[in-house]
Amino acid sequence: MNTTEDNVRVLVTGADGFIGSHLVERLLQQGYKVRALAQYNSLNHWGWLEDVPAHPHLEIITGDILDATCCREITRDIHTVFHLAALIAIPFSYRAPSRYIETNVTGTLNMCQAALDQGVVRFLQTSTSEVYGTAQYVPIDEAHPLQAQSPYSASKIGADALATSFHRSFELPLTIVRPFNTYGPRQSARAVIPTIITQIAAGAESIQLGDLSPTRDFSFVTDTCDGFIALANCPQAIGETVNVGSNFEISVADTLEKIREIMGSNVKFMTDQARLRPSASEVMRLWCDNSKYRALTGKQPEFSIDDGLRATIEWFCKPENLAKYKPGIYNV
Template structure:
């Protein structure tokens, strides 16, 4: 299925990955409806930074409301469901809100898609559902391990989405991206935390554990993976990883950023940024064989290339002004 001329809904469009996906979909010729979380300020998040804003329909609301979900999915061909609470530390404080948004929100979108006869639903998962790798690279058959309330809520959401495929034939695909980074990412994530603080002139940066390894993916590669999954009928009813297959420690990533930014900043451990002992995911590395076989997907950006573009964006004073680099973002 080609996305050109399709009517597409993106939930969570006002966020980091969602805003980049909206841009990519507009470029592909899709008619895009972008869901922004309702707020009384009429603020559309990162959608307001898009050059293509006049080419999309922005609607404000909340996926936690089933009646609203039924309304916005009418006359929609494809849904990219990205709306979610994603901050792991905050899930320790407010786990109930993660169930409401991630599990019940997914239920509402799937029910609405079923009732309105949508052609495709791409539901967003996360590599966090795998927990610390029992083997690498991690394929889609790897056991699921809920090592945080966030992870548990995403496992629940994934199962809810897949149940609608199994029980009702809803054409669902579960996209499971590994660690995405790039322009517009929240300061709660490690890469923008480092780049933002160095750009703001910090001499010491407080961080959590630097030993875990991650499979970092530039945001445009993640979005390319989403669109590839939507355009392949072979991915219906499948769970599919999106990742590079390259593993690097957080410490080595930070050293690379420090070198690329010609900085002598020092990294210090901050206890409040450490996850509880059994909650830390110590190793993630993607097996992307399945997405390659089903869609031909391969990443376009190396880590160095992606970091170069990310640094270039963050050091722009106008972009950096959106961040409070001196505050720890839970």
Template sequence: MKKILVTGADGFIGSHLVEELLRRGYQVRAFVLYNSFNSWGWLDHASAELRAQLEVFAGDIRDPHGVRQAMQGCDTVLHLAALIAIPYSYHSPDTYIDTNIKGTLNVLQAARELGGVKVVHTSTSEVYGTAQFVPITESHPLQGQSPYSASKIGADQLAYSFFASFGLPVSIVRPFNTYGPRQSARAVIPTIITQIASGQRVLRLGAVHPTRDFNYVQDTVSGFIAAAESENGIGEVVNLGSSFEISIGDTVALIAEVMGVEVSIETDSQRLRPENSEVERLWASNDKARALFGWQPAFAGHEGLRRGLQHTVAWFTEPGNLAAYKTDRYNI
């Protein structure tokens, strides 16, 4: 590969992905959201050595001209740019259509016009909704239980349509619940850790009975790179999951154990999803990723989750990192 464009490079997963690509010797152009502060998001925290190797393009995924310009000279695009907060999608669903669907269309159109640029498109386990069977394979029905998940279903189908209609080399990677350093406190694991780290022992959370398949960010990143490097995933949807299921409540207990504290939980009604929108159960089958890419999670099972949480806790409890989070406020 000559050069890789990473959209959403300023975000949680995107910044880790950019850093790992650079460490592996790839040429990387990072597409970050334009802002007047000249901020590159989490890439501002990359080492000086890595930043020196990095080419940055500031733009907006909703702008087709900018997307096409950013893709010039690249032969692969890892498309991560998206709005991902589920609660905010109840509030402002229109923005999810513009960013997640129209933004994906812009990426696909540019890749086609520039001559078959390979696209690795980011899906989400949320498109499955509550599991109808477990472990969830790629043939599981799609259920848009939130405006966010509906927008991602639409984006996924657009991505596949450009493979089916135009022969564009598209792979659809479907990560399950990624966690790790830099994640937004909108997500449950950072919410738990930052509340404990700021001294709270009664944690304010939403529903704790649903189950999730948590994946340490290092595993998700290695899955994206495997998809980019392989031709086996063209035209395919591939889960990236640990194939380990744990409830939110048990996750709280494990984090408290790792952090050496005792906690209790208080239900915060504003953190609850509408009843029919809550995804009650997620548990991934990762057989296809193993078969096509030779990918397997390094942080699998209960012990893998514990190790990933230890790394995550260590990062969040650094005073400088914790200070970036407003632990006394809930942000949709």
């Protein structure tokens, strides 16, 4: 897949979401023709694609990956599939685990089958660092054991295994892309970085948070998107699972201190019991070994945590963007 080919058309499922909408923009910037799938709704609202400027090479369609007929239709005449559509909120997976299995596993089945039937040239399956659970060793490479510590992570382990089976059984040209903790403009308020930024920007004197002791490997969203595109253009990545992260570990507490300092805030952090995961479900440590990604693509993340946080804060603090969030309501 490269921009010198004629009629290179790619499909992004979950294009109405946080990472998906940024990926659509990056692909358009690099000359690809993009078919973007937004989940159907009666308002014909395209999620974060509403913020993506109209482009002659952007085709937005609505549908549902749980419908096999829809999946066959949207993969027609597609060179590369970036499959991002999924349910991702960990707290809500405790309430609706069956829905996560339906969307993340059955939806992936439908997309793999459709891609195989339509002769798609490359298929990028989106995984998550949550499949590793709490690190047994660091940094975490792709050989690290998988540990289902939430229904969400279990559903993604299942989806990855199913996609892998299509590669091994039917030669689906698959790469599993395993991003670590992506952040940036448009991220859901259920994630910790937007939670803290939006509450400070809204003038809160104290902020309700969950456990601050876990560590994470944060990646700015454009670095994650560039990882998808680089792996799609890497034939050696077919059949591989590849971590995409920063190879940088920081605690949630230290991340929040950075945000407070950048925003010039004296806000106090308060523990909200409703935001705590069950103790055995909390992933305490994530730190990405991205050496395989670097070896395959020759690329490095471009954004430091400080630069990424500044860009994120700048976006969220614009009144027109902050108005899209409800800082006083806990997003499950």
